[in-house]
Amino acid sequence: MKNIKNEKKIILVxxxxxxxxxxxxxxTLKSGLSDDTEVIAVGTNxxxxxxMLKGGxxxxxxxxxxxxxxxxxxxxxxxxxxxxxxNSMHGEISPGIASAISCADAHKILLPVSKCNAxxxxxxxxxxxxLLPEMLDVLKIGF
Numbered sequence: 285m286k287n288i289k290n291e292k293k294i295i296l297v298x299x300x301x302x303x304x305x306x307x308x309x310x311x312t313l314k315s316g317l318s319d320d321t322e323v324i325a326v327g328t329n330x331x332x333x334x335x336m337l338k339g340g341x342x343x344x345x346x347x348x349x350x351x352x353x354x355x356x357x358x359x360x361x362x363x364x365x366x367x368x369x370x371n372s373m374h375g376e377i378s379p380g381i382a383s384a385i386s387c388a389d390a391h392k393i394l395l396p397v398s399k400c401n402a403x404x405x406x407x408x409x410x411x412x413x414x415l416l417p418e419m420l421d422v423l424k425i426g427f
Contacts, residue, residue: 296355298381306339308412314341
């Protein structure tokens with residue numbers, strides 16, 4: 285069931301590998317948004333989930349089913365561009381995860397990375413930590 289209007293906005297952060305990018309996203313969200321948001325971290329593995337929880341996520345879960353369940357509840361989904369490309373992140377993003385995220389009604393904010401076997405033209409070559417303030421600005425407009 286989708287989030288009801290008067291409840292907290294739900295932001296789903298999805299990451300794999302060691303969860304470093306996901307943790308940086310979570311820390312940026314928690315320091316830059318009001319308390320009327322709930323940040324849920326979903327990792328493709330337990331290390332990624334644990335790292336995002338250490339970054340301050342309100343809740344965490346691991347695996348494909350956790351992604352499929354939580355995308356239905358989310359207002360926003362944030363992660364690297366690889367989360368919508370099956371078999372990216374050295375195979376950690378299954379086709380099922382990529383499909384669930386790409387088909388979700390939630391607004392997606394994707395940060396371009398090179399570990400997804402794809403090139404995104406028209407994007408500048410800034411480091412990911414330089415994109416986090418821009419991500420926050422997009423979220424604030426979306427609220």
